[in-house]
Amino acid sequence: MVRHSAFYLAAAASLCLGFAAAEDVVVVSGPKEFDALLKDNSFVVAEFFAPWCGHCKKLAPEYEKAAGPLKKNNPPVTLASIDATEEANKPLAEKYGVQGFPTLKIFKGGDASAPTDYNGPREADGIVSYLQKQSGPASVELTSKADVPAFVQKEVAVLGVFADAKSTEFKTFSAAADAARDEYDFGHVFDSSFLDGEAEPQAAPSILMFKQYDAPMLKYQGKLTDKAAIMEWLSSKSLPSLVELDQKPRNRAALQKIFSSPTPKLLGFAGKDDSNLAEFKKALTDVPTTGAALQVVFIETGGNAQALQYFGIEAKDTPAFVIHDQNNNAKYISFNTKPSKLPGFVSDYEAGKLEKHVKTEAPPKKNNGPVKVVTGTTFEDIVLAKGQNTMIEFYAPWCGHCKTLAPIYEEVGEFFQKNKTVTIAKMDATANDVPDGRFQVKGFPTLMFVDSKGEIKPYEGERTKDGLVEFIEANSVGASSSAASKEEL
Known part of the structure; x- marks a missing residue:
């Protein structure tokens, strides 16, 4: 199933992807190799991929292109690839909760226990830029008054004022910066006079937020040794008013x-x-x-x-x-x-006075084919018809998996066409609303079955005619037997 939010063959196939041939991307096989890689490299990005994954194939050349410059970065950034379908790598994929492909994780300081997610671009220049920022200090020291004006012109700039780098307040600020470096730009000064002209003189320690929208400058009023409180302040105050x-x-x-x-x-x-x-x-x-x-x-x-x-x-x-x-x-x-x-x-x-709006196509004038067409306004009449056992497919016209399923689903419809107690139906879920909240469509195709008593079950079996027919027959209540259906056909 193509998941929402993811729009996402063995060794020979991986060679086609170019992983094994990449000189700068480290190919990992098994936990021992992975542990050794982390031990020898302080900053590692591990991509978990599947050889059949289209998104992985698209990422592969960009990932390889980025690996060279990152290898020369200071500090060096090592890019690694892990075939999650390989038996030796399955424990790693399970350990790090890999559920889709590609999944990229960042490991720092040889620590295998607490990786962070890679949330950056998927093209070479963007990968390099993003990881250079990730591998550098979370907060940049501004060493002169001239550094400040350009820094505070960033979209959201968070500036700390501290007496020195040894204070607990500075260490807490640095920890918050490291946790939120994806979202904001962090900087700090050890001389409050550098802020002259950009803000009123601020006593150390203090934290300021500069934004290019709404209130131009805000000052943190909470406890400077409370990382969670600083993070909450960043999250709430950085949001635009609209x-x-x-x-x-x-x-x-x-x-x-x-x-x-x-x-x-x-x-x-x-x-x-x-x-x-x-x-x-x-x-x-x-x-x-x-x-x-x-x-x-x-x-x-x-x-x-x-x-x-x-x-x-x-x-x-x-x-x-x-x-x-x-x-x-x-x-x-x-x-x-x-x-x-x-x-x-x-x-x-x-007050509950508004009438629900249902987006719907016009129902077809003729709807007597083996697979009934369902719209927003006919959903209840067809899918929830009293005494009927109904299999409904929610699809998207652009979905490749749906297109592959279409002829198979049509055969299932033909199999049950003369069975008066079973309905095979489909609905374009991009053009019609699903008016019943019990049907959660989070990807395409989604197949769900409603028996004649109204019980709803998702279909998660093989998308074959035999698999679907067997499921429908096993779960139908009060339906004609398959033998009878075949005789009628």
Whole structure:
């Protein structure tokens, strides 16, 4: 199954990938070799791959290209590759929780017990740049007044002021910087006069945050020896007052947190030329909530066609407000709205007065084929029909695995076509909402079975005609026997 968020043959195949031929990428086989590698190298990046993985094949030449420059870095960075399908490497893959490919882990100081995830780019220059930053000091010392102006112009710059490097406060700051170096730029000075012109004189120790948005400078008021408190301050204060769906670093980190959270989302859609855009954004920034927690995101329609498609919104429908409650598979939409309407929209949501919006295709005029076509509005009538045993496939038109399954699934439909108690159905889950929250579609294809008593079971077996038929027959309640079905066919 192609997982969401992952859009992700043995030795001979790995040679085709180029792993064994790469002079600068270290090929690892087994825990002993891996332990020896960590012992001899202070900074190691290990890629766990599968020879059949398309994403791994795409990464391979970039990874190899990056290995040479990183080998010459100060300190050196060693890139390693581990075929997770190899029997000798399976204990390593299991130990480090490898569940998808490629998975990249960073090991520092020979410590095999606590790697960090590689979250950087997947092309050579980006890999080199990212790992050079990772291998260097987490916080850069600014050694003159002239260093400060350029540093504070970064998207989010965190600057520590300390008397010396021996203090507990500096060590705590450095630990926080190391943990959060992916998200922010950290620097420090041991002479507070360097800040003249950029900030008011700050007594050591202190921590400042400079941002290119919202409040230009903030000062940490908490305990300077509490790493967790510093991390929490960084996380909360670095968020923009209104998060926007774009690729800016300030929003990217915030969006990752928002979309990985189960909290319902309030989304505002508007075009950049909308006459009320400033007022629209202010309404989202100041949104009042009395009971329900909502995470707010602004989406500019011009560069976010995929988001519009997901919610079934066209440009002519905007400005629009959307409340998306993933936990209940519920979407509530106010089309062609005004900023002044937002408080009432949120209030009605909190009071349970809004009608659920279901994105749907028009049902086909004829639907008598071996595989019934399901839409958002016909889902209940077909999939949850009383007395029926139904196998439903949720697919995406662009999904390669779905295309491979299609002819097999059609054969399954033909097998059961004359069986009046079994229905084989499919639904384009990119064009239709699944209105029942019990059906969680997190990848394509997703196959689920509903027996005639309403019990739902996921299908996780082999995607073959025999496998599907056997599962359906074994789990159907009150269905005609397969023998009868075959005789009718």
